[in-house]
Amino acid sequence: MSAIVNKPGQMLWFFLLGGCLIAAAAAAGYSFMVGHEQAFNVTRGVPWGILIATYVFLAISCSGLCLISSLGHVFGFEEFTLICRRAILLAILCLMGAFGAIGLDLERPFNMIYTLLSPNFSSAIWWMGTVYGVYLGVLVIEFYALMTDNHKLSMITGSLGFLFAIAAPSVLGSVFGLTLARPFWHGAFLPVYILITALVSGTALISMVMYFQHALRGLEMDEKDRRVIRLLGRILRLMLFVLIFSVFWNIIVGLYGAQPGHYEPVKALVSGSLSANFWLGEIVIGLVVPLFLLMRKNRTPFSTMMASLMALIGMFFMRYDMTVAGQIYPMRQGAKGLTDGLFTYSPSVSEILIVIGCIAFSALVYTLVEKFLSLDLESEHHSQATPDNS
Amino acid sequence: MKKKRYAIVLDTRRCIDCKACTVACKAENDVPLGDDKFRNWVSEEPLRGRYPNLGQSFAPSQCNQCENPPCNSVCPTSATGITAGGIVTVNPDKCIGCKYCMLACPYDARYFNEETGVIDKCTFCIQRIAVGRIPACVETCPTKVRTFGDLNDPNSEVSLLLAKNRYRVLKPELGTKPFLFYLI
Numbered sequence: 241m242s243a244i245v246n247k248p249g250q251m252l253w254f255f256l257l258g259g260c261l262i263a264a265a266a267a268a269g270y271s272f273m274v275g276h277e278q279a280f281n282v283t284r285g286v287p288w289g290i291l292i293a294t295y296v297f298l299a300i301s302c303s304g305l306c307l308i309s310s311l312g313h314v315f316g317f318e319e320f321t322l323i324c325r326r327a328i329l330l331a332i333l334c335l336m337g338a339f340g341a342i343g344l345d346l347e348r349p350f351n352m353i354y355t356l357l358s359p360n361f362s363s364a365i366w367w368m369g370t371v372y373g374v375y376l377g378v379l380v381i382e383f384y385a386l387m388t389d390n391h392k393l394s395m396i397t398g399s400l401g402f403l404f405a406i407a408a409p410s411v412l413g414s415v416f417g418l419t420l421a422r423p424f425w426h427g428a429f430l431p432v433y434i435l436i437t438a439l440v441s442g443t444a445l446i447s448m449v450m451y452f453q454h455a456l457r458g459l460e461m462d463e464k465d466r467r468v469i470r471l472l473g474r475i476l477r478l479m480l481f482v483l484i485f486s487v488f489w490n491i492i493v494g495l496y497g498a499q500p501g502h503y504e505p506v507k508a509l510v511s512g513s514l515s516a517n518f519w520l521g522e523i524v525i526g527l528v529v530p531l532f533l534l535m536r537k538n539r540t541p542f543s544t545m546m547a548s549l550m551a552l553i554g555m556f557f558m559r560y561d562m563t564v565a566g567q568i569y570p571m572r573q574g575a576k577g578l579t580d581g582l583f584t585y586s587p588s589v590s591e592i593l594i595v596i597g598c599i600a601f602s603a604l605v606y607t608l609v610e611k612f613l614s615l616d617l618e619s620e621h622h623s624q625a626t627p628d629n630s
Numbered sequence: 631m632k633k634k635r636y637a638i639v640l641d642t643r644r645c646i647d648c649k650a651c652t653v654a655c656k657a658e659n660d661v662p663l664g665d666d667k668f669r670n671w672v673s674e675e676p677l678r679g680r681y682p683n684l685g686q687s688f689a690p691s692q693c694n695q696c697e698n699p700p701c702n703s704v705c706p707t708s709a710t711g712i713t714a715g716g717i718v719t720v721n722p723d724k725c726i727g728c729k730y731c732m733l734a735c736p737y738d739a740r741y742f743n744e745e746t747g748v749i750d751k752c753t754f755c756i757q758r759i760a761v762g763r764i765p766a767c768v769e770t771c772p773t774k775v776r777t778f779g780d781l782n783d784p785n786s787e788v789s790l791l792l793a794k795n796r797y798r799v800l801k802p803e804l805g806t807k808p809f810l811f812y813l814i
């Protein structure tokens with residue numbers, strides 16, 4: 241059975257996550273009381289901040305998890321059936337965290353009813369909201385099917401989930417890609433790029449879960465588990481390769497010819513206000529080191545987990561930089577509050593607390609489910625790594 | 631009677647940067663105080679030339695009431711809409727405050743109004759037009775930079791100005807079809 245072995249660390253983990261949630265709730269309450277204008281650092285120039293970046297991060301991770309898990313129960317790669325339940329559960333929770341982030345960013349979330357009463361089909365946000373809304377429903381049914389070993393239902397919902405996992409991130413990319421006024425975002429690149437990053441996030445997350453669900457329960461990884469984690473490492477390696485190329489060309493296209501509106505944000509990334517995020521967060525932590533770890537011959541589940549963790553941190557920086565960089569170029573001459581001709585943004589304490597809260601929510605519910613439901617397949621037999629563990 | 635299509639024609643050479651238009655607008659439309667809260671504005675262009683031969687221009691602006699407004703296309707709840715006369719408005723009861731329209735507008739014409747909790751923008755003072763008056767910014771301008779009127783009426787002042795003068799619109803390459811015209 242999958243009862244988590246009692247450890248003092250577990251108590252600490254729940255306290256930590258509980259504390260994060262309380263802090264986030266306080267920050268959210270505060271922001272509604274004093275208004276977002278006071279509590280958040282978003283401005284007229286940069287209206288979308290770290291909450292939108294977090295939404296993108298979590299929503300895209302959700303799709304990535306689905307894509308990876310569909311390898312198992314949709315495309316029949318046996319090895320991956322092992323991870324399906326956990327991947328789909330995590331996908332649901334990531335998506336709920338994502339909805340939390342965007343919900344708290346909206347000024348009037350209750351007016352959302354008008355997305356149904358007076359929908360605007362030409363709005364990318366409308367499509368994104370609708371697709372992700374339906375997607376959540378599909379995922380919940382899929383999880384139910386997986387938990388009850390209903391193969392037919394899980395095949396149907398899994399296939400549907402796979403389609404949504406492709407559609408949803410590309411629609412999300414189009415929210416940025418369709419803004420003609422913002423050359424840094426505009427174009428067909430973002431919908432495709434977001435899909436690539438979905439695979440990075442999804443693979444990284446599930447490798448981490450694979451590792452920790454063994455390590456923290458004191459279970460030995462059997463040959464099958466090791467094989468899955470090796471395969472996940474390989475997929476991640478491939479996706480990081482592809483991603484490096486996308487990032488490279490995105491930067492070159494932006495710098496080449498210095499087209500106003502596109503050039504400045506890219507410049508801010510490589511040598512301006514976002515350069516620390518870009519070089520350290522995206523390139524070193526997110527791409528180069530993980531790739532190095534994954535290319536080593538003698539990589540262990542631990543080093544795969546480390547690579548995944550770093551890739552995931554890198555992904556967060558990527559979402560943040562993409563969101564902010566697209567906005568910093570002013571839409572008109574003589575706008576107020578510019579530094580070197582560009583807007584700047586850094587998140588407020590309330591914003592950061594809410595972000596932590598959304599991620600903590602997903603992590604907390606995941607751990608609780610892991611504790612109280614059996615997410616292992618019947619076929620899995622685990623042996624304790626340290627028999628004297630109580 | 632033919633449908634109306636409102637426009638403002640601006641002769642920026644007359645602008646003395648007194649910002650009376652911004653003040654009048656704030657008073658008329660309950661625009662909150664604050665540096666980045668405004669429906670209209672006057673941009674100060676960089677100084678030209680060398681002392682003592684200097685020149686500077688000022689560019690008053692506001693929402694262009696675009697004919698093909700991206701702010702309208704992106705609004706998920708149809709809070710943004712195009713009303714009679716081509717005026718683009720925000721219905722505060724439907725706006726969720728996603729701020730997508732602020733990003734989609736290429737002219738920085740929208741802002742978040744913390745007092746109403748929703749997005750706000752210039753409506754050519756739609757409440758005044760309804761009772762036969764002209765927008766507050768047009769009325770108040772001491773040097774008559776702005777002229778307001780119906781472009782579908784060939785004898786209106788705006789139609790005559792555009793017939794007799796050369797003019798430009800802002801960022802025409804984006805295909806928004808603006809209805810603020812700048813005389814050149």
Ligand code: SF4
Binds near residue numbers: 699702734738739
């Ligand atoms: S100027 Fe901006 S706010 Fe006004 S109609 Fe055009 S896109 Fe919309």
Ligand code: SF4
Binds near residue numbers: 727
């Ligand atoms: S902020 Fe309001 S008006 Fe603007 S796009 Fe969102 S719902 Fe529409």
